[in-house]
Amino acid sequence: MADLGMRPRFLLKLEDASPNEVYQKVQSHVLEGNPECIGMFRNPHMELMFKPEHRHFWSPRLSLEFEPYQESTVIRGLIGPHPSVWTMFMACYGSFGILIFVGLTLGYSQWSLQQSPWGFTMALVALVGILFSYVGSLFGQRMALEQTIRLREYLVESMGDFALRAVRLESLDPDSPTAAG
Numbered sequence: 001m002a003d004l005g006m007r008p009r010f011l012l013k014l015e016d017a018s019p020n021e022v023y024q025k026v027q028s029h030v031l032e033g034n035p036e037c038i039g040m041f042r043n044p045h046m047e048l049m050f051k052p053e054h055r056h057f058w059s060p061r062l063s064l065e066f067e068p069y070q071e072s073t074v075i076r077g078l079i080g081p082h083p084s085v086w087t088m089f090m091a092c093y094g095s096f097g098i099l100i101f102v103g104l105t106l107g108y109s110q111w112s113l114q115q116s117p118w119g120f121t122m123a124l125v126a127l128v129g130i131l132f133s134y135v136g137s138l139f140g141q142r143m144a145l146e147q148t149i150r151l152r153e154y155l156v157e158s159m160g161d162f163a164l165r166a167v168r169l170e171s172l173d174p175d176s177p178t179a180a181g
Contacts, residue, residue, distance in 0.1 A: 007080035008148075012166045014073040019044055019066040022073050022162055026064075029158035037154055048151055057085065058143040062151045075166075077155070079148055081140065092133045099126035 014022060023043055030039040030046075036054045040047040048062040049055070058081060065076040080086055103123025111117040141148075156163045 007078055007086070009079075010077045010168060012075040012077070012168060013069070014075070014162050014166055016071075017073045017162055019068050019073045022075065022159065023066045025160055025162060026155070026158045029160070034154065036150070048154065050147060050151075054147075056143075058140040060144045060148045060151060062155060064155070079151065081144070085140070089133060089137055093130060096126040096129040096133065099123070099129075 020043070023046065026046065027039070027041055030037065030041075030048065036050055037048055038051050039049070044066040046064040046066070048064070050059050060079050060081060063078040063080070067074045067076065100123045103119045103121070103126060106119030107117040107121075107123060108119070110119055159166065
């Protein structure tokens with residue numbers, strides 16, 4: 001996974017295929033039975049995840065949106081952890097961010113009053129907390145790498161013949177070069 005983002009995203013464009021047609025193809029493949037994966041469906045949204053017996057704390061989920069775009073279909077994919085794991089990390093970042101703001105404000109007030117500015121120490125500790133949270137998220141991505149690759153392979157497998165016609169895009173902006181290879 002070359003993408004360094006916390007929740008990697010991708011765009012696939014399929015020429016000469018309707019979103020419903022591609023959606024039905026993937027859905028029927030998932031429902032036929034896979035020993036590892038299950039899905040949640042609500043057209044045009046689909047969520048692929050591992051069955052509970054194959055899941056661990058860092059297991060990824062693949063969210064897909066099937067959209068029409070200029071006589072073709074675009075599939076927007078987002079790979080991320082379970083929503084509770086994502087929420088936990090965002091709560092940590094938010095809490096530490098607030099502590100940094102409070103620490104800097106308190107430290108500046110103490111410094112301007114010629115008191116011991118221990119508030120700056122609080123801000124520094126919160127900054128270290130953000131760094132530990134970020135390293136923890138990178139560790140989680142590393143732990144989920146194998147399952148992430150399996151989910152992407154499973155998507156390609158379930159798309160069948162459509163996968164052969166898929167083009168990966170960076171953007172849907174008609175003025176920018178869209179093919180990413």
